[in-house]
Amino acid sequence: MASLFAPLKRGPWRHARRRDLLHVAVVVGAAMVLSLGLVWLAYLVYVWRVAARSPLAPPDRRDVLVFGRKLVGGRPERDYQQRLARALGLVHEERVARLFLLGGCSGGRVSEAEAGLAWLREHGLPLGLAPKLEQASTDSLDNLRHARSLLRHDAGDDNPGTAVPPVALVTSRYHLPRCLLLAHWLGFEASVPVAAEERLRLDRRIVLRLLAEAAYVMWIDLGLRWARRIGAARLLMRVR
Template sequence: MAWLWMCLLACGVAALGSLAFLLRFAVRLKHEGRSHRPQKSDVGVVLGAYTDGYEPSHPLVARLRAAIALYRQGYIRAIIVSGGQGENETVSEARSMKRFLVMNGIPSDAVHEERMSTNTWENLYHSSAIMRDRGYRTAVIITSDYHLPRALAVARMMGMEATGCGAASTKGEFRAAVREVFAHIEYMLRGRQAPFWKA
């Protein structure tokens, strides 16, 4: 029986160690995301998140408000809203985002919709195509702080000339930040990005 207790103890220690690693990594992602400073660019690219009909989720509202602030302060002269329609969504994220921006004073013709993407890589791939079509060379990628390091790493691999703006996340989003750790590792393993600390 002693060996069984030793095995259980070892498993418990390993589990606690893994949890501590995830929590530290998530905090590091948030800190890294908030440390980025946007530079004046042609366009802002807002990456999508869940929307309940035309009611954007709290993380998405934070991203959109960051885009509005950048537009009003003259950092960007146009905005690309990027996000398709998920299985549990009744409208595309891009359409919901554009409606929110226009209702908050952004001119409709300054907002371009990208409705095809379902993940970060597709967000940036399809948004970069819009940039080429519209003659935009530089971008500010706007997303949640914990998501920004991966988004910028993917953008660099695609050759996008981009800086970032990390919208501040809340304590309620910490589970999403922990999930982002797994997404970050998955993207590295697939070769879609360099680790953010090396990018």
């Protein structure tokens, strides 16, 4: 039974009740059975397209959100370094209005955002740029929720109904589909993806990540769509 709920214990479902998790599992499971697995295939196509086609820069100068990743020895590992390098390139191309580094402590004493800032400074971050650090979260959903609060606060309007300014989401290609979906649910209507890697490389690690990402995106999207349809306030609370 614990393994059934494992995929739902992250993101929007992390604080939901077991009964709510079971409800989501039944709905998504029914969709899989009735569609003979085609619904998962549809999400896999979505994940593939976002991962393969995302650009390397936003269309204009805007706020940039860089997603962190679990540190290794207190320092960014390969995927996180690629994200930071892409953001640094955008800074040098003058495509960044404000830079936000997202990520709290994921096992060590240093937050992912702090380690990212140190890496950027080591690699030529202009002295006049002071990135904003979001250090209160360790998953993509809370990264975006707290970043949304920072954006509204900087704009001088903390009203939950205030529109979120256009942003660029910088992360690894395999991670972009999830971030785009969550950004949509959180009201980042004008967000655009920016890929850390030059192109999508299909080795075993990335293929497995894309397959898992399709399942995870399906759990989130179908569950939230169903929650909205039936008016399940507890399930929708995390994406408001």
